[in-house]
Structures are given as structure tokens and as C-alpha cells.
Amino acid sequence: MSDSDSNAIFITQSTFVEKLSTDPDTDAVLSDILDMQENTQPNFNLRNSIFSDISSADDESIVQCSMEMEKMDSRFRIPLNTVDLQNMVDSGKSAKTENKTRWAINLFANWQKERERVTKSKQYSSPILEMKDSLLNEALSFFIGEVRNEAGSDYRPNTMYELLISIQHHFRTNGRFVSFLDDKTFSGLKAVLDSKMKELSKKGIGLQRRQADIITQEQEEKLWTKNILGSDSPQQLLDTMIFMIGLNFALRAGQEHRNLRYGEHSQICVKTDTENRTYLEYTEDVSKTNRGGIMHRKLDPKVTRAYENQKQPEKCIVKLNTKFIAARPDNCNNDAFYLRPRKYTQGNVWYQDAPVGVHILQQTVKRLCEQAGFQGFYTNHSLRATAATRLYGAGIDEQLISEKTGHRSNAVRAYKRTSDQQQCDISNILSGNSNSVKVPRLESANGGNTEINIETGAVKIHVKY
Incomplete structure (x- = not known):
């Protein structure tokens, strides 16, 4: 049968199908036509009505595709609203930056009210985001020149700088891109800030940065001998883990400790090297210098190790970690690494199903040093500075120190402290007594x-x- 004959049959079939309901005599004719087509008509009995003209060779892929479509609803979240998206954006912001920004904006608003009260003028009283650039340049210039702290004293030069940058951040997060230190429109403001910082520096204000003191080997030994560090109680073991992890992994302040997780996605895991030595490996996910967003997508995370201490097993971070993890409650619903100590232990369970707050974590090192009677300025940053200083004192290359601390610039130098002995040696060299x-x-x-x-x-x- 030719193609034209075949086409004619299909046309005829279509015509007879349409007449079935009105002319019963067509049944016999239609039956004959269908018999003629039995061996020539293609099989349209497909698995899914949305497909057509697909050969049997594609059946497997069709089935797979259909199964994927059936699962599609599990690949997406329940539809979000704009509030959900805003919460998602807010969760990715630095809490410290946002706090500084709120402080700066509130301080400027208070200055506006006070200036209006004193001058009886509303010249600079409009909402800051609604000010035009020229008016904003004037208002911020007077603000920088007049602002003082609650005690009526001058802020430090660096605080003045951060104050202005925080206000700039507020503008940018609200869709208005300004650059107070680069745009010629704000050249007057830049000149005022520069002069103010120089004036404060001449007075000796802010020349000495307040840095966290390091913890010497002798001080650390006192923490152990006085049983401030150890593993005999839930609180003592918790304090020791915070101390050891902060020192060995050179973590920053309390927030990085609070971000630590337990479980499948923990930043800390136990591993063994090629020499069969056991160690804890810390892999940084987010930090002050690596937020994990678009700008940091190509940065390699910090990965560092802390090996077992076979000579002093009571101070071994690997053994302490094993004991600490074993003391978690069964079927714990919280993935925070640090859990609150139980007042009364239940067998081997020492901790509650609740995380330790960030503020408590931030105060841990200060509290331990006060217990030991150490005089000085001690914070969680002391452990980070201690790590860099000990490595520096041992002659470790600066590149290796940076890998431990996670610094990606020369900022690691600010964390290294010269010891009293090094300072004494320098003085003796200059005096000829060395x-x-x-x-x-x-x-x-x-x-x-x-x-x-x-x-x-x-x-x-x-x-x-």
C-alpha cells in the first residue's frame, strides 16, 4: 500500500468515526477499514498521554523522566513569602556589623534631636535616608565634629572612622550607594573626619590599641594544676574544650565557637594520618573573613589539625573530645557542639539538649583567667593571639602561622606578641649587655x-x- 493510500484510509477512518453516532450502517464499512489497517497502523498505546511519536528505544528514559516529575514536589520548599526571603537575607549578615550600624544610626538620630533643641533649627532634622548628598555632607560633617560618648569624652580615632563607615553601610543596605571617602560630593566630610582623627591622635587618644593579652605556657600550666582545666565535671570539661579548641584551631571570639556543630555536618572530625597518628581536623565554613557568599566563593576554607598528646593524655584534645561527645544526651535534637552542663548528671549523660549561649562562650576565657588570679585583659581572642605568638616564638614560618589562624593578609602580625624575654634581649643588644x-x-x-x-x-x- 502506498503512502497516499494509507493517508486516504486514515482520512476515511476519521470520517466514519464522526458518522458513527448518526448512521448505524457505517459500522460494517468501518470494520473493514480497521481490518485493512491492522498490520500497517502504528501503535499509539503510549504510557503517558503527554508523549507522542517516541520509539520504544526511549521507553526507559521516558519512565525515568516520569518518575522524576512525580518526585518534583519534594525538591522545592513550601512557597516562601517576602518576609521569609528577608529573614534569609538577614541571617547571612554579620551580627557585629549590623549592631554597629544600628548604634551609628541611633547615635546620629540622637544628635539630630539635640542639635534641633539647641539651635532651634530643623535644618538637619529630616530622616537621614531622605537627605540629598549636599545636605548629607553638611549634616555628617557637623555630626563628626560634635559627637561625643556618653561620658562627654572624645571617641577614639578608629571609632570615628567606623562610625562613618557604619552609616555608609546603612545607606548601601537600603539601596543607596554612597562612598563617603571617595566621592567628591563628600570631600568636605572626608576632610573633617581626617582633621578630627589627627586632632585626637595629637592628644594621645587611641594611640594604644587595646589587645587581648596572651596566655603563657606557665599560666596555662596553672590552669591545669589548679583544676580550672580538666575533665572531672561537666562544667570543667566544657570549659576545657572551649579553651583547647580555641587554642589549637585559633578560633576568633564566641560566635565562631557558637557556630560549631555536632553530627554529619560538624566542622570537627577525628582522622588518622599515614603514620597512624590520630588527630582532630577543623574545617572552617564561615568566619569573619569568609562569609561563604558571592564575594568569597573562590576562597579556600581554613583546614587545620590538632594531634593527640601521647605524652600528656590528660591534656590530649583528641581524648577530651571523645569524652565530651560521649557525654551528650541520646537522641539529642540540637546540633550545637557545646551543650549546657546538667546540674545533676544521669549516668554518662552530662549535658542538656540545649546549646550554650554565645555570650557565655564569649566570657569563658575571661572567667577562667579571673579564677586563676591572672591580671590583664583576657578574652577568647587571647587564645587566638596565644596560638600565633607561640608559633612565632618557636620560629615557625609566617605562612604556616597564617594557615593555622586563617589570616589571608599580613594581619597575622597583629596577633603575634613579642615575649618579655625577646624585649629584654633587644634592649640588652642596644645597651651592649647582650x-x-x-x-x-x-x-x-x-x-x-x-x-x-x-x-x-x-x-x-x-x-x-
Whole structure:
């Protein structure tokens, strides 16, 4: 049968189907036509009515695709609203940055009210986001020149700078891109800020940055001998884990501790190296310098290790971690790494199904040092600075120190502290009272003697060869 005949049959079939309801005599004719087509008509008995003209070779992929479509509803969340999206955006912001921004905006609003009261003028009283650039330049210039802290004293120069940058951040998060320090429109404001910072520096205000004190080896030993650190009680073990993790992984303040998780997605896991040595590995997910967003998508996370201490098992971070994890409650619903200690333990369960608050974590190192009677400024940052300083004192390369702390710039230098002995040695060198070691050097390019001079107090040794 030719193609034209086949087409004619289908047309005829269609015509007879339409007449079935009105002309019963067509039944016989239709039956004959269907018999003729039995061996030539394609099979349209498909699995799914949305597909057509698909060969049997594609059946498997069709079935798979259909199954995926049936599962599609589980791949998406319940529809979100704008509030849900805003909460998602807010959760990705730095809490510290947002707090500074609220402080700066509230401070500016209070300045507006006070200036209006004193001058009886509403010139700078309009909402800050509604001010035009020229008016904003004037208002912020007067604000920077007049603002004081609650005690009526000047802020530090760096605080003045952060105050302005926080207000700039407020503008940008509200869809208005301004650049107070680069845009010529705000050149007057920049000049006022620069002059104000110089004026404060001349007065000696803010020249000394308040940095967290480091914890020496001797001080740490006192924490252990006084049983401030240890593993004999829930609170003591919790404090020790915060101390050891902060020191060995060089974490920042309390928020990075609060971000630690337990379970499948924990940043801390137990591993064994090629020499069969056990260690804890910490993999950073988010931090001050790596928020995990668009701008940081290409940054490699910090990955660092803390090996088991076989010589002092009571101070071994791996063993302490094992005991700490085993003391969690069964079927714990909370994935926070640090859980609140139970007042009364239940067998091996030492902790509640509730996380330790960030403020408690932030105060831990300060509390421990106060218990030990240490005088100074101690915070969780002390552990980070201690890690960098100990490595620096041991002659570890700065690159390796940066890998431990996670610094991606020369900022690691601000965390390294010169010890009292190093400062004393420097002073003795300048005063001529130091022990000195001269590196071997060649006396003459044509040959000659190489000399090493070692001077120790009144004893002098001269070696020539």
C-alpha cells in the first residue's frame, strides 16, 4: 500500500468515526477499514498521554523522566513569602556589623534631636535616608565634629572612622550607594573626619590599641594544676574544650565557637594520618573573613589539625573530645557542639539538649583567667593571639602561622606578641649587655680565616679556622 493510500484510509477512518453516532450502517464499512489497517497502523498505546511519536528505544528514559516529575514536589520548599526571603537575607549578615550600624544610626538620630533643641533649627532634622548628598555632607560633617560618648569624652580615632563607615553601610543596605571617602560630593566630610582623627591622635587618644593579652605556657600550666582545666565535671570539661579548641584551631571570639556543630555536618572530625597518628581536623565554613557568599566563593576554607598528646593524655584534645561527645544526651535534637552542663548528671549523660549561649562562650576565657588570679585583659581572642605568638616564638614560618589562624593578609602580625624575654634581649643588644653570636663570615674574597666570636658575660671564646 502506498503512502497516499494509507493517508486516504486514515482520512476515511476519521470520517466514519464522526458518522458513527448518526448512521448505524457505517459500522460494517468501518470494520473493514480497521481490518485493512491492522498490520500497517502504528501503535499509539503510549504510557503517558503527554508523549507522542517516541520509539520504544526511549521507553526507559521516558519512565525515568516520569518518575522524576512525580518526585518534583519534594525538591522545592513550601512557597516562601517576602518576609521569609528577608529573614534569609538577614541571617547571612554579620551580627557585629549590623549592631554597629544600628548604634551609628541611633547615635546620629540622637544628635539630630539635640542639635534641633539647641539651635532651634530643623535644618538637619529630616530622616537621614531622605537627605540629598549636599545636605548629607553638611549634616555628617557637623555630626563628626560634635559627637561625643556618653561620658562627654572624645571617641577614639578608629571609632570615628567606623562610625562613618557604619552609616555608609546603612545607606548601601537600603539601596543607596554612597562612598563617603571617595566621592567628591563628600570631600568636605572626608576632610573633617581626617582633621578630627589627627586632632585626637595629637592628644594621645587611641594611640594604644587595646589587645587581648596572651596566655603563657606557665599560666596555662596553672590552669591545669589548679583544676580550672580538666575533665572531672561537666562544667570543667566544657570549659576545657572551649579553651583547647580555641587554642589549637585559633578560633576568633564566641560566635565562631557558637557556630560549631555536632553530627554529619560538624566542622570537627577525628582522622588518622599515614603514620597512624590520630588527630582532630577543623574545617572552617564561615568566619569573619569568609562569609561563604558571592564575594568569597573562590576562597579556600581554613583546614587545620590538632594531634593527640601521647605524652600528656590528660591534656590530649583528641581524648577530651571523645569524652565530651560521649557525654551528650541520646537522641539529642540540637546540633550545637557545646551543650549546657546538667546540674545533676544521669549516668554518662552530662549535658542538656540545649546549646550554650554565645555570650557565655564569649566570657569563658575571661572567667577562667579571673579564677586563676591572672591580671590583664583576657578574652577568647587571647587564645587566638596565644596560638600565633607561640608559633612565632618557636620560629615557625609566617605562612604556616597564617594557615593555622586563617589570616589571608599580613594581619597575622597583629596577633603575634613579642615575649618579655625577646624585649629584654633587644634592649640588652642596644645597651651592649647582650650575649651575642656572630654568624661565620669570610674575611677576604681571596681567602683568609673564617672567624666565630661567642661572647658570654666575661667569658670570650675566639675560634679561627
